Amino acid sequence: MEALIKLSSVMGLSLTSGVNLYATVAVVGLVSKFNMIKGLPPEFQAFDNDAVIFLAIALYLCEFAVDKIPGFDSLWDSIHTIIRPFGAALVSLTIVGEADPSVEVLTALLGSSLALATHTAKAGTRLVVNTSPEPFSNIALSVAEDVGVVGFSLLVISHPVISLIISLILLILLVWLGPGLWRGALLVLKAIVVRLYTIFSGAAAASPEALPDGIAELVDEEFSKGEPVRATIQGYLRKVKGCGRNRKGYMILTDKRILFVFRKLFRSQVKSWDLSEVEKAKLQKKLLFDILAIKSDGKFFQVIVLKNRSGLARKAHELLSGATGAEDSEAPAGRGEPRPGIVDS
Numbered sequence: 001m002e003a004l005i006k007l008s009s010v011m012g013l014s015l016t017s018g019v020n021l022y023a024t025v026a027v028v029g030l031v032s033k034f035n036m037i038k039g040l041p042p043e044f045q046a047f048d049n050d051a052v053i054f055l056a057i058a059l060y061l062c063e064f065a066v067d068k069i070p071g072f073d074s075l076w077d078s079i080h081t082i083i084r085p086f087g088a089a090l091v092s093l094t095i096v097g098e099a100d101p102s103v104e105v106l107t108a109l110l111g112s113s114l115a116l117a118t119h120t121a122k123a124g125t126r127l128v129v130n131t132s133p134e135p136f137s138n139i140a141l142s143v144a145e146d147v148g149v150v151g152f153s154l155l156v157i158s159h160p161v162i163s164l165i166i167s168l169i170l171l172i173l174l175v176w177l178g179p180g181l182w183r184g185a186l187l188v189l190k191a192i193v194v195r196l197y198t199i200f201s202g203a204a205a206a207s208p209e210a211l212p213d214g215i216a217e218l219v220d221e222e223f224s225k226g227e228p229v230r231a232t233i234q235g236y237l238r239k240v241k242g243c244g245r246n247r248k249g250y251m252i253l254t255d256k257r258i259l260f261v262f263r264k265l266f267r268s269q270v271k272s273w274d275l276s277e278v279e280k281a282k283l284q285k286k287l288l289f290d291i292l293a294i295k296s297d298g299k300f301f302q303v304i305v306l307k308n309r310s311g312l313a314r315k316a317h318e319l320l321s322g323a324t325g326a327e328d329s330e331a332p333a334g335r336g337e338p339r340p341g342i343v344d345s
Helices: 002-033 041-046 049-064 070-098 099-129 137-157 160-201 215-222 306-326
Strands: 229-238 247-256 256-262 267-274 278-285 289-296 301-308
Touching: 002 041, 002 049, 002 070, 002 099, 002 137, 002 160, 041 049, 041 070, 041 306, 049 070, 070 099, 099 137, 099 289, 099 301, 160 247, 160 278, 160 306, 215 247, 215 256, 215 267, 215 278, 229 256, 229 306, 247 306, 289 306, 301 306
Parallel strands: none
Antiparallel strands: 229 247, 229 301, 247 256, 256 267, 278 289, 289 301
């Protein structure tokens, strides 16, 4: 039974550590210090140190505040990409206590891997929420995460068998949703690096560059009839069935169509929309990236554009707005005639 409790604790608390490490440590420390749950393994006493509890609560309060601010929450998550898995490994080793070296290594790997999985899921989910124009969904999600971490941590300690079953179910969900969430988390990391680069360098656009070979060939086939290209911009496509979440590719604008060319399953693919069917185009400026939201056939799809291509996003929006004739108060006012974009990577 003791082994089952430790396995459940390692899995459950590693999963919660990937979402909020400090809340997890604070909950375990307070429960152990005030003996709220009887029969805890003696290893849990390592968390009831006053300094550990105070530091965990202080850092949790910092995270509680930062986590409610769109953009800054993604920056905080990026900083914790290493901290949370490393912290989960330490928590797991503490729970197991003295054991065979091979068991300790496996425990550390298990704890850090599970924490990295939930951390990635959190970062990818935050990317989805941060594309919303209003801040309330971000705050609601953050509060739900806090409540979930505290509640599940208590469940892990008090009902190890039930929490173990739930942990296994969560793992299955993470595997199923994994690819899109990984792309989202990597996009957040890249967006932060690019944002810092543009702040310190002042660069607003990349140098002209050719399309990748596989994508260039597909583009040549699409435009073999001489359809002129007005703009090309690299971005990440969202809310399009069959494309996958946060799919990296190239949006290409012509006088007649919008195309998004991307690679999936080791081959180049293309999504196409007739420009005549586009009802509205909005440009939303966020802290880490810009979002081109395009409405076609009654539904919006989004292209996330990193900050080093914000000028290209504006030009693409001007072209789309000029083609649709729709005005958008969120988009920057046009300045003169739209100019063709440049190809970048």
